[in-house]
Structures are given as structure tokens and as C-alpha cells.
Amino acid sequence: MKKLLLLLLFSFSLSAAPLGETLFNGNCVTCHEMHTTNSAPSIKEVKMRYHKAFDSKEKFVTFMVEWITKPDAKTALMPEAIKKHGLMPLLGYDKESLTEIATFLYEHPF
């Protein structure tokens, strides 16, 4: 009986998506699809670019959160994406949610 309960708990925790993933799906996926570039670069492409530019999780997350809080063509890492799609609009997300999302993006293998 105990084993069954543990198994149930285990499978429950597997199905619960991390907060950052839920927030990403609710706020970003309309423009950034996982693997396909449509109205904005795919989030996989964005993640790859950020990984190349930053050698630590802290730098990756801090820069991404700051940039999304105030999108700016001068500091953007993907100027060619701005030429193609226009600058990402200012969407007024709070920093806590953005930190969850950026951490999820850093950690999630695409």
C-alpha cells in the first residue's frame, strides 16, 4: 500500500509542470513557438543565442529579465530578428514571473 501511494505521488509530481513553463505557455507562446519561427523567433533559437552570449545561469536570467522589462534595439542580442519582425513590444510583465520563465528557458532542454 505504501509503495502504491509513493508511486502515485511520484507520477503526480511528474505531471505538474514547473511554474516557469506554465507562465511561458500563458504569456510567450502566442508569439514564440518552441521550434518554429513565425511572428517571432522560436524560443529555441532565442535560448541558443542567450546560451552563446552568457556563460552562467545568473547572467542569462538577469539579462533576459532586464531586456524583456524594457525591450531595446540597442542592447538586443538578435538585431536580425528585429529587422525581420520588428522590436518585441513592451508587455508589462512583472520581474518575478519573468525570472521564473527565464530560469525555465535556461534549464529546459529543447
Ligand code: HEC
Ligand atoms: C507580441 C509578440 C511577443 C510576445 C507576446 C513575446 N515576444 Fe519575445 N520577441 C518578439 C519578437 C518579434 C522578437 C524579435 C525581435 C526582438 O528581438 O525584439 C522577440 C524577441 C525576444 C527575445 C530576444 C531579445 C534580444 O536580445 O534580441 C527574448 C529573450 C524574448 N523575446 C523573450 C520573450 C519572453 C520570455 C516572452 C514571454 C514573457 C516573450 N518574449 C513574449 C515578440 C514577442
